[in-house]
Amino acid sequence: EEVEITRKQVISTEYGALLIWGWTTFIVAFAVFLSVWFTGNRMWEYMWLAQPVVGGLICLVKGKPKLTSPTSLYKMLTLVSRIMIGTIVICAAAAFCTVFNVWFFILAILSLWNGVSAFLLDYPRLRAACFGGLAISFGLLYTPEAYIIPVFMSGIAVTLITPGYIMRKDCKV
Numbered sequence: 001e002e003v004e005i006t007r008k009q010v011i012s013t014e015y016g017a018l019l020i021w022g023w024t025t026f027i028v029a030f031a032v033f034l035s036v037w038f039t040g041n042r043m044w045e046y047m048w049l050a051q052p053v054v055g056g057l058i059c060l061v062k063g064k065p066k067l068t069s070p071t072s073l074y075k076m077l078t079l080v081s082r083i084m085i086g087t088i089v090i091c092a093a094a095a096f097c098t099v100f101n102v103w104f105f106i107l108a109i110l111s112l113w114n115g116v117s118a119f120l121l122d123y124p125r126l127r128a129a130c131f132g133g134l135a136i137s138f139g140l141l142y143t144p145e146a147y148i149i150p151v152f153m154s155g156i157a158v159t160l161i162t163p164g165y166i167m168r169k170d171c172k173v
Contacts, residue, residue, distance in 0.1 A: 015167035022160030024055035107137035133159035
């Protein structure tokens with residue numbers, strides 16, 4: 001029963017964050033890709049710094065629905081989510097300091113988060129996001145540098161945007 005209640009709580013409160021962060025990341029990635037592609041100037045990659053600012057501001061303005069009595073499982077998933085977000089921020093910051101493909105780690109972390117959520121909440125509609133995201137993240141290891149950002153964008157669509165819309169639809173049912 002707690003799993004059922006937690007699934008409803010997650011669906012009703014988290015789909016907005018997935019869509020905000022997914023679309024913000026997708027749009028910033030697209031802007032970075034086009035700017036670097038057409039100018040050849042890698043300085044445009046500093047636009048990535050806009051992603052947490054814009055996404056954070058939208059989340060602050062929009063706000064998140066408050067739960068009157070969140071379950072302990074919901075609280076645990078929220079904690080895991082914060083840890084994953086911190087890890088993603090560290091990986092993104094590392095992108096400015098290393099030539100290693102950190103995009104792989106970011107997508108792998110997002111995919112694993114989908115998998116953990118799908119398993120713990122008995123929410124099979126998120127499993128595809130896990131497996132699809134993992135496949136794309138491993139594909140990033142073999143992607144030529146010029147095409148890493150578009151492949152990363154497809155991974156963001158699979159791991160954040162699509163689950164956000166699935167959860168939004170399930171919330172309205």
